[in-house]
Amino acid sequence: MLSSSTSGDADSIPQHSRDQFAPIPIPIPIPIPVRSLLPHSKLSLGCPVLSRLLSGGLPVGTLTEISGESATGKSQLCLQLLLSSLLPPCLGGLASSSLLILPSLLPFSSLLKRLSRLPSPLHPSPSPLDHIFVASAHSPDHLFMLLYQADRLFQSHKLRLVVVDSIAAIFRSEFDNNLGDLKTRTAMFFKVAAKLKEQAYRFGAVAVLTNQVVDVMGPEMAADVGNNHHTGPALLSSGRTVAPAMGLSWANCVNTRIFLSRNDEVAAVGVNGEDMTVCTRRRMEVVFAPHVPRSSCEFVIRKDGVFGLEIDRQ
Template sequence: MLFTAASSASIRDPDSIPQSSRDSFAKPQHPLPIPIPLQLLLPHPKLSLGCPILSRLLAGGLPVGTITEISGESASGKSQLCLQLILSSLLPPYLGGLGASSLLILPSLLPSSSLLRRLSLLPSPLHISPLDHIFVASAQSPEHLMMLLYQADRLFEKSPGKMPVRLVVVDSIAAIFRSEFENNLGDLKSRTGMFFRVAAKLKDQARKFGAVVVVTNQVVDVMGPEVAGDGGNNHHIGPVLWSSGRMVAPAMGLSWANCINTRIFLSRSDEVAAMGVNGGEAIVRTKRTMEVVFAPHVPRSSCEFVIRKDGVFGLELER
């Protein structure tokens, strides 16, 4: 007989069960596995950079729920890459997009017409008109930027368009902060506090709404003893970066660097591609490089890229 009924005495008197038996039920010999959310087993959603080579550099793209900084000197390709990200965000997730609209914040609306004109020349994904899914605002100061971000919560929760807003682009964060603070101790403390407030709000929106935040940043020249390299202990801590033959560092210093999750650096340099024939002028080409300075999901790496009329594209160089 495999099963026996419990005796009435054992049911009425739990103390009749030996202590060793009760301990064996209370503390199983093999601990049960802890259930985990299914979401943790799925690939983390990312926003494609619009080019498979560039996206591969970041293991699929920019992670959702984080802040990515794109830094570089003027004409390095920062704004052009941001326009490509805006187009990518329109794509459905299975094609590397967010299926979403974008919020573009500029220091002034004056350059917006030229930016949007460049955007209209890029190939539109899935025959969608990108201008119908871009919200544009200007922030003249850090305080104004904070006000816009709080107002943007309504765009995340209920967008006027058919697609929700899931991409925020601030072009550029340095221009918004540049004219607001002087170079004295009191203003530097105020600026650092504002860095943390702006970053905290952007990170909260990214996590809460499943969004991607992209900010562009300018660079400053680094000279003399301020050069730290990888192991220094000064204001420009981090790897030495080069652009146009100059040693540079992203603007706004170490305090801002601690506010972002990923830093992408775009550099450019002129190289002699071929010598002129019979004393003619040499042919010079612009070499552009995208470098992942730091990121939570990929190691430091880089690749060359080109800017064409139809977008930004990485190059696979022959080895």
Template sequence: MSQEMDWDQLDMNPRVIAAIRKANIKSMKEILNHSGADLQRLTQLSSMDVHYLLRAVSGVLRKNSVLTALQLFQDTDHRTSQRQKLSLGCPVLDNLLRGGIPLTGITEIAGESSAGKTQIGLQLCLSVQYPYKYGGLGSGAVYICTEDVFPNKRLQQLIEQQPRLRADVPHDVVQKIKFGNGIFVEHAADLDTFQDCVTKRIHVLLARGMVRLVIVDSIAALFRCEFGAKDSVLRAKYLQAFGAKLHSLSSKFRTPIICINQVTDTMDERGGAVQCSPGPTAKSIAPALGITWSNQLFMRLMTSRTSYLEEAIGGAPHHGRGVLRTLSVIFAPHLPQSLCYYTVNLEGVKGIKVETQT
């Protein structure tokens, strides 16, 4: 702000611009450091001209528009509303999370292989592109792959099924959204590449408003081969640094950060299994990366396959006899521990409403 200013970018009368240059004022900082009386004396402008000058300079420096106290109280502005959530594209799953994924903070989706973690991530990549009134954020998504090839074929299937899956959205709205163009895929197989991706490319996309969702699939893969058993302290420092950076991006741009994580077996001191998820599907597993990573999270969700069939809990006949999955809330400051059932089919991830659910 202290460097020489191009005054022509100010929306001001040329007479005022000429007076500023004649007074040898070279930066906005100089203007803000002077009182109104000093500016009148230096520029020979009227008090009204100085008033408009100060307002124009403030407008250039201010990045966000001002909100009134009434707007904040009513919580209606989508840029600041604490009630605004990112929909998962399914009313049952949204109901479990009281609206969807919070816009600020890191949300982890952990689970075993084939539990549906990536499917949920892909569905969020499409949901984020819908307008605010339909649970989206009206922008694109960044999907960072750390080990596997991006499932582009599956994404295309989901795009084709959007009119059927999102029956709550008018058909013309769905047709207008260019889903494939709104997803940016990045590959980061090591920590250095990941850091470069987050600090540079992702930051640029967020700053330009091209994306409002970041998905990392998976966060554990970045640390699996980089550190040995003796490097726990160094690994913890990296986890804290990456967590802080992701939190900073999320808070600055009000962007959900979704980290997909793997799970590991857990044992207590006696060698017995520890149940790490609530409900009848509890297993002796826990998300990878330990307590250091857990402390970086705002919300942790666990996905798992169950031994139940859809038909056994009253699933609709057209679902068929398939293995169910569960989505469990492990911890979140605004949610109780709870779970719901869901399936993954051609249309996408769909929750199953169960009357006897506890």
């Protein structure tokens, strides 16, 4: 029969056995800066209504995608972001320079004219064009190289905004629709997205990309384009069901997805039923974001910029 031990036998317990029951020391927490506990700064969209839709704007240190079909206002909104970044933080800006990357510089002259017509947020000069850098990416590999070289701009010119317009145009021209190319494409845009996120986090910047959309022909195709898991209800534009291009893998790369849509409606009909006045209604929708719920509002594009009309209260 085993004998029961008493409290007086504690000294007889071997040292290695007592160590097994020794109290575990509680680690002392490492002090952290108070600034890290404050909300992250955001980049204003250049309009109070649109910025309010995103609870102040695009969060610093994140990657945002602006998707939509042609003529929905993606490039115009990007130009407005380039100007907003020049503003001081107290006015919703980043007080910084910015980098615009395009598939080709050939259409840049028209963008330059549109940018010069927008009201400058700085009064008086210098011109906002002095703080905007531009480059063309001919392929995904070239885009990655440009982003790698942009590290020097972040350090020397206080760069805090990178805009790629558009990511789908750069990738679509390089890969075919076969299994091998799709794997290579997926690995490449993982690298591009990771580089943009790393720059945004390290330099306190905002990374923005525009994306095209594809038509969704039926429920069986929704999984192929990889959007039902993220977006929930279908995205509609011009009376069609659409989804952002590049599939589910790419959707997992971005932190925030903004969808722009347009619908043409007949506003008035002439006496003879021939002359019609068509009104274009545009809508901005936050599909998913780390800091705000799904929401939307209508907006208009004027000569002086992009402006929201009202926010849907759901």
